[in-house]
Amino acid sequence: MSDTIERVKQVTVDLLGIDVDQIADQSRFVEDLGAESIQSIELVAAFEEEFDIEMDEDAALAITNVSAAAVFIDKVIAGG
Amino acid sequence: MNPEYRKLSQADIELLVANGCRSDSWEKVSVFINLDINRLNGCEFHGAVSIGRQELMLESPDGLPRLAQLLNSRFNNVTIGNNCHIANVNGWLSNLDIADQVIIENVGSIICDGESAFGNGQVIEVLNEGGGRELKITTRTSAQTAYLNTLYRHRTKLINRLDAIADDFTEKSKSNRAAIGNQVRILNCGTLRNVQVGTGAHLEGVSTLENGTVDSSLEAPTFIGADVTADNFIIQKGAKVIDNAMLSACLIGEGTRIGKQFSAENSALFANCEGFHSEVCSILAGPYTVTHHRSTLLIAGLFSFFNAGSATNQSNHMYKLGPVHQGILERGCKTGSGSYLLWPARVGAFSAIMGKHSANFDTADFPFSYLDIINGKSYLIPGMNFFTVGTLRDGLKWPNRDRRKNADKLDLIIFDLLSPFTVQKMLRGQQTMQELYIKTVKGQESVLHNGIHIKRLLLKTCGRYYQMALDMYFGDLLVRRIEALGQEATPAAIGSPDPDGEAGNGEWVDVNGLLCRQSRLERLIVKIETGQINDFDRLQAAFQALYSAYRSDEWNWYLAIFEELQGKKLSEATNEDLEGMLDIWQKATRKYLNLVANDAKKEFADNVRKAYGIDGYQDDDFTAVRGTYSNNKFVKQLADMATEFERRYHFALNSINQQQK
Structure with missing residues (x-):
């Protein structure tokens, strides 16, 4: 989980072009990090590539913050 | 006497x-x-x-x-x-x-100060301001006729024949006397010169009308209101033109609403369009083209089911050979506030365009997309507009907003969002994205395709959005078939072609609101070219035949596509296969409804509450004005759709299982 969350943060930082110290576990992608709707889709795609997984679009786009994204990704990796 | x-x-x-x-x-x-x-x-x-x-x-x-x-x-x-x-x-x-x-x-x-055809036969320069696509407007000109007349200029014989039909009608319309129909009301108006006024029309406070026809009937009365000026025009049944509108060389279609200082020149706006405040020049506006904002200009374009955001603009002029460029926004597009398009360009159906686009692109094979500007460049996000609240709401509202009350409707409209027309494009778009993904190296941020950038990361993801749409559409067709067959829903019966439909997986076209097989349109064109169709009655009947064939052709097209994609005929599918297809439909539709619901939730998120609660109590103010997510009318409608979908799924599944027993 701790590795996942750090990788989620790094992907997010790279894609949204923000500083790494701006992002926390509970940061919300839209409200706190300023992700626009198109960027939300890009984030899903970037997570998929980073973790070599395929995420259900509806469930993935319903995720609102960094920590929830990491939990979700771990679940997908575990085949849940 | x-x-x-x-x-x-x-x-x-x-x-x-x-x-x-x-x-x-x-x-x-x-x-x-x-x-x-x-x-x-x-x-x-x-x-x-x-x-x-x-x-x-x-x-x-x-x-x-x-x-x-x-x-x-x-x-x-x-x-x-x-x-x-x-x-x-x-x-x-x-x-x-x-x-x-x-x-x-x-x-x-x-x-009436001499022989007049009352606007019939008036030539208007639609779509290309520089000319070359002249349309002769008449009271019988439909959106479909205009489509052929303006977009098939390479078929010289066709154009000559269509012009001859219009000329013949115009000749018969000519008179030295203007007719004012039964029960017409003309009150407090200025000057009407060489104007026919149809039965039941109501003109009140009109400034000047010159060389035109106000077509009207008792069931679909037309209203022309205060301070309207119009010359060289045709206004069709049930239209409403009010509030200082200025029309010059225009056709206003059935049930269309015009007002609030709207100005139009050399343009045709067919059924149920709305033009307020803004300006249009040389546009061919198919059904449901809507422009409401003062600073919006639509110029030299083909539109339908279109909604123009404020300050929407296009340019058709590069200061070289004059205003010779044109653009096509396929059905269902919308433009965001301040959006700009540099013609020539073509945008795929049901796409949302945001930002200022200075590239010439063609996204026709990528319907339901977002077009946005990122770092000054045009980017395409394929399929992203498929699962938005706006697209679903549009699809639901259009059929309910058909204002045409006359039985003899001119424009023939198929409303479906998912249809062979859009689905064939998604199949091609999906294929293109797969090919681009394979060709693109991992470090590459984006690819340029047909003049527009697509982010490499999205090539895979957006392909899945199209797959979701395809699964929904194909599943829905299957379920509709099972529902229609009822007790007789055997695999053989389900997979049988519709005897009234045309076979094959051929191309579909959108004839300004009417979706049909290109092969049928081609045969219609040949009939015009050979003189078998030589007047408006026959032309209308021929388009009506295309309209009537839609569902049968759609089914047969699906059978052909199924065979192409699955490698076997639908009639050869086992009950297990059918159950599997229903499962795919279920998953896709549930996913879609969840995505739309998520999109609706954004309308109630914290970040959209910013301008609420001027002196505090932000949530209370927001709730008082906007309500709550669960009480929202659309959200409830979405829940009803989900319930209805589950009912249909179980019905179809039971029908198949019954056959197994």
């Missing part, structure tokens, strides 16, 4: 003169045999004037009764039907045939 009419007697003339009437040719005035001559007061008659029986009280739009009478008006070569109220025409009523129960009051002049 009509046997019910008679010449004026000397006693009549004396009474008329006593009532303030005058004429230099009393002998040319004929009246209904039992006309009460006292119904004519303060009138001047020139040339041949005939006056019908004047007995009734008429109902006026202001709710106050009007006595059938002629009062303080001037007539020159006019026939007046029965029970008309004509009062205070300060200029002239000249060369007119006024039907029954007409009210004309406080009007400058209504005249």
Whole structure:
């Protein structure tokens, strides 16, 4: 989980072009990090590539913050 | 002379003169045999004037009764039907045939000053401002006719034949007298010159109309309102043109609403369009083209089911050979505030365009997309507009907003969002994205395709959005088939072609609102070219046949696509296969409804509450004004859709299982 969350943060930082110290576990992608709707889709795609997984679009786009994204990704990796 | 009419007697003339009437040719005035001559007061008659029986009280739009009478008006070569109220025409009523129960009051002049076709045959330069796509407008011109006439210019024989149909109609429309139909109301208007006014039309406060037809019927009355000016126009049944609108060389379609200083030139706006505030020039606007904002210009473009955001603009001019460029926004597009497109460009159906685009691109094979600007460049996000609240709401609202009340509707409209037209494009778009993904190296941020960038990361993800749409569409077709077959839903029956449909996986086209197989359209074109279709009645009937074939053709197209994609015929599918297909449909539809629901949730998120609660109590203020997610009307509708979907799924599954037993 701790590795996942750090990788989620790094992907997010790279894609949204923000500083790494701006992002926390509970940061919300839209409200706190300023992700626009198109960027939300890009984030899903970037997570998929980073973790070599395929995420259900509806469930993935319903995720609102960094920590929830990491939990979700771990679940997908575990085949849940 | 009509046997019910008679010449004026000397006693009549004396009474008329006593009532303030005058004429230099009393002998040319004929009246209904039992006309009460006292119904004519303060009138001047020139040339041949005939006056019908004047007995009734008429109902006026202001709710106050009007006595059938002629009062303080001037007539020159006019026939007046029965029970008309004509009062205070300060200029002239000249060369007119006024039907029954007409009210004309406080009007400058209504005249026909020579032979006129009343706007029929008027050439308008649509789509390409520089010319080359001229359309001859008539009261019978439909969105479909205009499509062929303007977009098939390479078929010279076709264009000549279509022009001949329009010319023939125009010739038959010509007259030295203008007709004012039954129950027309013309109140407080300025000048109408060479204008036909159809049955039941209501003109009030109009400034000037010149060389045109206001088509109308009692079931679909047309209204022209305050300070409207129009020249060289056709306004079709049930339209409403009000509030200082300015029209020049335009066709206004059935049920279309125009107002609030809207100005239009060389443009055709077909059924159920809305034009307010803004400006259009040389546009071919198919059904449901909507522009509401003052700073919006639509120019040299093809649109339908379109919604223009404020300050939408396009340029068709590169200061070289003149305004020769054109653009196509396929059905269902919308533009965000301040969006700009550099023509020439073509945008795929149901796409949302945001930002200022200075590239010339073609996204026709990528419907339901977002087009946005990232770091000054145009980017395409394929499929992203498929699962938005806006697209779903649009799809639900259009059929419910058909304002056309006349039975003889001209424009033929298929409303489906998912159809062979959009789905064939998604199949191609999906294939293209797969190929681009394979070709693109991992470090590459984006690929340039047909003039627009697509982010490499999205090539895979967006392909899945299309797959979701395809799964939903194909599943829905299957379920519709099972529902129609009921107890007879065996795999063989399900997989059988529709005898009324055309076979094959051929191309589909959007003929300005009418979706059809290109092969059928081609045959229709040949019939026009060979003269088998040589008038508007036959042309309308031929388009109607295409319209009627839609569902049958759609099913047969699906059978062919199924075979192409699955490698076997649907009729060879086992019950297990069918169950599997229903499962795929279920997953895709549930996913779609969840995505739309998520999109709707964004309308209630924290970040959209920023301008609420001016002195605190932000959530309370927001809830008071916007309500809650769960109480939202659309969200409830979405829940109902989910319930209905589950019912259909279980019905289809049970039908198949019944067959197994």
